Amino acid sequence: MINSANQADSAKRRSELVRAPESIVFSGDGEPQSPESIVGRLNSMLTAGDLHPDTYSLGGSVEAFERRMADELGKEAAIWMPTGTLANHLALRRHSGTNARVVLQEQSHIYQDEGDALARLSGLNAIPLAKGKPYFTVAELQEAMRSSVTGRVLNPVSAVSIESPVRRQAGQILPWDEMQSITHICKQEGIPVHLDGARLYMMSASTGVGVKEYSELFDSVYISTWKYFGSPFGAILAGTSEFIDGMFHDRRMFGGGLPSGYLATALSMNGMDGFVDRFSESLTKAKALFANLNKLPGIEIHQFEHGSNVFELRLGDDINTDQFVESLLDFKIVIPWLKSEWPLPLLHVNSSILRRSNDEIVEAFTSVLSARL
Numbered sequence: 091m092i093n094s095a096n097q098a099d100s101a102k103r104r105s106e107l108v109r110a111p112e113s114i115v116f117s118g119d120g121e122p123q124s125p126e127s128i129v130g131r132l133n134s135m136l137t138a139g140d141l142h143p144d145t146y147s148l149g150g151s152v153e154a155f156e157r158r159m160a161d162e163l164g165k166e167a168a169i170w171m172p173t174g175t176l177a178n179h180l181a182l183r184r185h186s187g188t189n190a191r192v193v194l195q196e197q198s199h200i201y202q203d204e205g206d207a208l209a210r211l212s213g214l215n216a217i218p219l220a221k222g223k224p225y226f227t228v229a230e231l232q233e234a235m236r237s238s239v240t241g242r243v244l245n246p247v248s249a250v251s252i253e254s255p256v257r258r259q260a261g262q263i264l265p266w267d268e269m270q271s272i273t274h275i276c277k278q279e280g281i282p283v284h285l286d287g288a289r290l291y292m293m294s295a296s297t298g299v300g301v302k303e304y305s306e307l308f309d310s311v312y313i314s315t316w317k318y319f320g321s322p323f324g325a326i327l328a329g330t331s332e333f334i335d336g337m338f339h340d341r342r343m344f345g346g347g348l349p350s351g352y353l354a355t356a357l358s359m360n361g362m363d364g365f366v367d368r369f370s371e372s373l374t375k376a377k378a379l380f381a382n383l384n385k386l387p388g389i390e391i392h393q394f395e396h397g398s399n400v401f402e403l404r405l406g407d408d409i410n411t412d413q414f415v416e417s418l419l420d421f422k423i424v425i426p427w428l429k430s431e432w433p434l435p436l437l438h439v440n441s442s443i444l445r446r447s448n449d450e451i452v453e454a455f456t457s458v459l460s461a462r463l
């Protein structure tokens with residue numbers, strides 16, 4: 091058993107290891123960042139003349155990034171937001187107009203992790219579907235649409251929001267066919283549909299469906315620009331010009347018209363360069379690594395049927411998971427284990443896996459396994 095003093099030591103050790111340049115960090119979706127890496131990159135960008143100040147998030151590197159992302163996502167326009175929470179909120183608020191029902195997944199960040207902001211800040215009523223599951227079906231959506239127009243008061247669905255990959259469901263995704271059907275129904279019914287694609291790039295690398303192809307199905311798309319593009323915070327919301335037009339007023343009204351947004355957006359632009367290739371290489375390497383690890387006795391790295399870059403660590407009954415995960419730290423391999431979020435440890439694949447050879451990583455697992463078995 092690990093007592094609380096040990097736990098504090100372990101947490102400190104972990105945070106140091108997450109920042110160490112040779113660590114394999116199975117946490118987060120991008121290259122792990124540190125104060126040193128952020129300042130170092132800003133310095134190089136300053137030297138290269140890549141930092142262009144904005145005014146309250148208008149112009150400069152912010153605008154350049156917005157244009158690049160609109161193009162990248164195949165949308166007419168995009169706006170930078172300081173957080174994904176705000177991007178989701180403002181998208182659904184604008185889509186809803188004077189209607190009030192937003193259909194979403196019960197497991198979504200918007201429903202679970204945004205403090206009922208839809209109701210409290212914008213008078214929108216969230217209708218959660220698919221409790222405890224990654225996604226809802228077309229039939230469930232149709233029923234929600236039907237029941238909102240057959241009550242005593244006509245109260246049509248104002249917007250549908252889809253999160254994929256689903257953070258609370260170990261990064262599982264809405265399969266492409268289902269996504270096509272759901273967005274098709276929304277179009278047929280004239281109901282705007284929004285993608286919380288915080289990790290759209292992880293989904294695209296896993297399925298081979300391009301980010302533009304995904305984006306095309308939706309009226310608006312949000313992606314995170316800090317989770318894997320190496321900026322400290324930020325998000326992009328993309329859609330038609332009409333949708334994005336004037337949105338900077340909403341952003342400012344909600345306190346999100348940040349001065350000096352250029353620091354974050356310039357870092358995102360810098361982090362985007364080469365990201366897709368690096369991430370795809372990381373995922374391919376991880377799959378080869380996991381296939382090798384699965385040959386060892388007492389361990390299975392499970393790939394979800396509709397998974398993204400998140401894999402489940404399954405250990406034999408005779409192996410103490412706490413100790414296993416702790417012992418891997420001796421080999422500078424960091425696996426997070428947030429027991430309150432998922433019953434088994436989850437391995438998030440990112441580019442830190444490229445730092446060492448698969449043979450070396452297998453050797454580390456082998457040695458920890460042999461000590462525990």
Ligand SMILES: Cc1ncc(COP(=O)(O)O)c(C=O)c1O
Nearest residue numbers: 173174175176199253257286288
């Ligand atoms: C799926 C999803 N949507 C939205 C957000 C919110 O992003 P932010 O932390 O930038 O507000 C997150 C962040 O964890 C997320 O995982």
